[in-house]
Amino acid sequence: MSTELYIVQQLINAVALGSLYALVAIGLSMVFGILRMTNFAHGDMMMVGAFATLVFGAIGIPFWIAALGGVAAGAAAGVIVERVAYRPVRGAPDVTLLLTSLAVTYILENFGILVFTSSPKNFPLPDWMNTALQFHGGQITFTQINVVTVVLTIVALAFLGWFVTRTDAGLGMRAAAEDLGAAQLVGLDVNRLIVVAFAIASAFAGLAGVLWAAQAGIVEPHMGFTPLLKAFVAAIIGGFGSIAGALLGGFVLGGLEVLIVAFLPSAVSPYRDAIVFALLIAFLLFRPNGLLNRTQEVKL
Amino acid sequence: MTRAVTALWALAGLCLIALATWQTPHLLNDYLVRVIIVMCINAILVSSLSVANGFTGVFSLGHVGFVAVGAYASGILSLSAAAKHAYLPDLPHWLASITLPFLPATIIGGLICVVLALLVGAPLMRLSGYFVAVATLGFLIIVNVVLINAVSFTRGARTFTGVPLQTTLPWAVGWLVVTLVILARVVYSPTGRRYRSVREDTIAAQAVGISVLSTRLSAFALGAFFAGVGGSLYGHYLGSFSPASFYMAYTFTLISMLVIGGMQSLTGAVVGVVVVTLFSEVLRNLERGLDLGVVTLPPLYGAAQIVLGILFILIMIFRPTGMLGDHELTLKSLTGAFKTERSKP
Numbered sequence: 001m002s003t004e005l006y007i008v009q010q011l012i013n014a015v016a017l018g019s020l021y022a023l024v025a026i027g028l029s030m031v032f033g034i035l036r037m038t039n040f041a042h043g044d045m046m047m048v049g050a051f052a053t054l055v056f057g058a059i060g061i062p063f064w065i066a067a068l069g070g071v072a073a074g075a076a077a078g079v080i081v082e083r084v085a086y087r088p089v090r091g092a093p094d095v096t097l098l099l100t101s102l103a104v105t106y107i108l109e110n111f112g113i114l115v116f117t118s119s120p121k122n123f124p125l126p127d128w129m130n131t132a133l134q135f136h137g138g139q140i141t142f143t144q145i146n147v148v149t150v151v152l153t154i155v156a157l158a159f160l161g162w163f164v165t166r167t168d169a170g171l172g173m174r175a176a177a178e179d180l181g182a183a184q185l186v187g188l189d190v191n192r193l194i195v196v197a198f199a200i201a202s203a204f205a206g207l208a209g210v211l212w213a214a215q216a217g218i219v220e221p222h223m224g225f226t227p228l229l230k231a232f233v234a235a236i237i238g239g240f241g242s243i244a245g246a247l248l249g250g251f252v253l254g255g256l257e258v259l260i261v262a263f264l265p266s267a268v269s270p271y272r273d274a275i276v277f278a279l280l281i282a283f284l285l286f287r288p289n290g291l292l293n294r295t296q297e298v299k300l
Numbered sequence: 301m302t303r304a305v306t307a308l309w310a311l312a313g314l315c316l317i318a319l320a321t322w323q324t325p326h327l328l329n330d331y332l333v334r335v336i337i338v339m340c341i342n343a344i345l346v347s348s349l350s351v352a353n354g355f356t357g358v359f360s361l362g363h364v365g366f367v368a369v370g371a372y373a374s375g376i377l378s379l380s381a382a383a384k385h386a387y388l389p390d391l392p393h394w395l396a397s398i399t400l401p402f403l404p405a406t407i408i409g410g411l412i413c414v415v416l417a418l419l420v421g422a423p424l425m426r427l428s429g430y431f432v433a434v435a436t437l438g439f440l441i442i443v444n445v446v447l448i449n450a451v452s453f454t455r456g457a458r459t460f461t462g463v464p465l466q467t468t469l470p471w472a473v474g475w476l477v478v479t480l481v482i483l484a485r486v487v488y489s490p491t492g493r494r495y496r497s498v499r500e501d502t503i504a505a506q507a508v509g510i511s512v513l514s515t516r517l518s519a520f521a522l523g524a525f526f527a528g529v530g531g532s533l534y535g536h537y538l539g540s541f542s543p544a545s546f547y548m549a550y551t552f553t554l555i556s557m558l559v560i561g562g563m564q565s566l567t568g569a570v571v572g573v574v575v576v577t578l579f580s581e582v583l584r585n586l587e588r589g590l591d592l593g594v595v596t597l598p599p600l601y602g603a604a605q606i607v608l609g610i611l612f613i614l615i616m617i618f619r620p621t622g623m624l625g626d627h628e629l630t631l632k633s634l635t636g637a638f639k640t641e642r643s644k645p
Contacts, residue, residue: 038430088617094430095359099559100616106552107609110602117601225548229441232434274445277438284435285423 005139010262016146018254019153020215023208024231025238025246026160027201033177033241034197035090037097041081041104043228045202046209047112049074050123050219053210057124067210074206075199077108082198087191105225112221120218129214149211156204157247164243169196177241233280239290248291333469339577340472341533344479346557347569348526354563355487356519357499358425361551362436365443366413366524368546370531372447372454374409375463378402378536383462390452402466406475406532413528417521425516428502440551447543454543461540467533475533479526483566486522495519556612562622567629572622579611580604 053070238245561572583604
């Protein structure tokens with residue numbers, strides 16, 4: 001196998017993985033930007049989205065519409081959680097917010113266990129999506145679902161880019177992220193903006209959940225946890241609270257993970273997650289505002 | 301005078317506890333004894349968690365990482381040579397040849413956690429708020445990954461087994477008393493006031509000459525020692541465990557106990573443990589399904605955790621400082637409450 005083709009193959013893997021991380025990290029960062037809240041329950045919107053798709057598929061709805069329903073279910077779950085659990089504690093110290101979201105995770109995951117049991121379920125994917133595309137005599141291989149993932153990520157990002165620069169709600173959201181109090185003072189309906197932010201963030205997570213389940217082929221109640229942790233790392237690498245940063249962080253992390261597995265000695269690759277989280281700690285210490293260093297906050 | 305009275309009370313209390321623990325195995329059934337042992341271990345873990353998280357205000361999600369290290373380290377030390385040969389054939393020679401009794405193994409487990417806490421805390425304790433929560437969560441994950449991959453020491457993701465079942469009720473109660481006495485001595489001393497000043501206003505504390513880093517580090521290391529001890533007790537109670545035993549689910553259990561009881565109070569930690577344990581035990585029995593004669597409720601796995609999560613959120617919304625807030629449950633406060641109750645017209 002030629003070296004260039006191997007690198008190209010790994011690059012494709014990195015982009016496919018990075019787009020999923022970016023999708024989750026963007027929502028995490030959006031909510032953090034406005035509320036200063038580390039939303040642990042964000043990963044569970046992936047689980048909601050994937051399970052909803054499963055249920056819609058089981059009652060005979062075609063896959064694409066079912067998947068769309070899954071994304072909508074993720075968004076709805078995010079909005080409901082915000083209204084029921086997060087709004088009452090808004091303005092509390094950031095640890096209170098973090099703990100509340102941790103409790104929501106616990107509730108949602110156990111709800112998943114209650115309804116669907118903790119054993120993994122097969123994800124109903126149309127056959128053509130699992131078809132492998134091979135080039136250069138099998139030296140470059142990827143499945144259709146990888147293509148779908150990247151395309152949908154680009155579509156979602158284009159929508160988000162349009163939304164935050166061209167619509168009133170999007171501009172308001174950015175204003176709220178800049179300074180929530182000031183946004184309120186100039187008459188923005190902050191409650192509405194926060195609902196919109198949660199809806200978009202959770203829809204992205206729902207989409208990521210459907211895509212994640214499609215790649216893994218299974219759905220289970222704890223499926224959101226690992227991607228959530230990775231999204232944390234991605235968001236912090238990019239600068240927590242910045243949408244562009246989360247996007248960058250997602251791809252940097254995807255690239256890094258592929259790099260560790262593909263190019264370092266095989267004895268190192270089981271420690272991939274340990275390396276990733278050591279990197280997270282290093283970032284928190286030395287570059288707490290991420291790669292796109294903008295404002296310096298009080299650190300102590 | 302008052303000192304002597306307090307000492308007398310403490311002595312009387314200790315005697316009572318000693319008597320109670322001596323006699324309870326004969327009076328109570330096995331199930332209750334097991335519940336009480338687990339409660340004592342959890343109380344050790346939660347009160348040690350409250351030192352950093354409640355009193356110093358550095359919210360760590362990595363406590364269970366130290367619990368895991370304590371359990372594995374002490375387990376490796378106290379495993380018999382035969383068990384080591386059978387389960388851990390790749391252990392280095394100097395470790396394979398020694399077998400320590402329960403007490404030294406537990407203390408060494410705790411001390412290893414102190415060393416680890418000082419190493420990890422030196423960078424981490426410079427962070428605050430959500431930064432430190434996410435970073436300590438990172439620590440927990442790193443511990444988990446290392447435990448799974450250090451196969452020659454831990455059997456990897458497979459069950460680590462053969463640990464002698466030595467955590468009896470007197471051991472658990474004894475360690476709980478030691479933990480609470482030491483933590484109370486530290487937390488209600490000038491050192492403890494430094495802890496709280498760092499929590500209340502970091503910059504002001506620094507301005508009056510308190511070294512924020514070393515204050516936080518000492519609290520973190522103190523908590524880690526008892527986390528290691530609790531881990532050893534837990535390991536010697538279970539006998540066999542795996543890295544998955546010490547991960548997110550256990551973290552959430554401990555944190556919910558801490559938050560529900562009251563983060564800034566040692567007795568609050570104990571109250572939280574008792575409340576959550578009783579609650580979960582009752583719900584767990586309901587969860588298996590109920591036969592009400594006429595209707596049979598099906599088993600609802602996960603329902604107990606959902607109710608616990610809802611209770612947690614309600615506490616966060618309506619009483620974010622927990623049941624006890626920053627008060628300690630003392631004999632005086634109990635009798636005092638009783639007196640004021642009576643003096644009402």
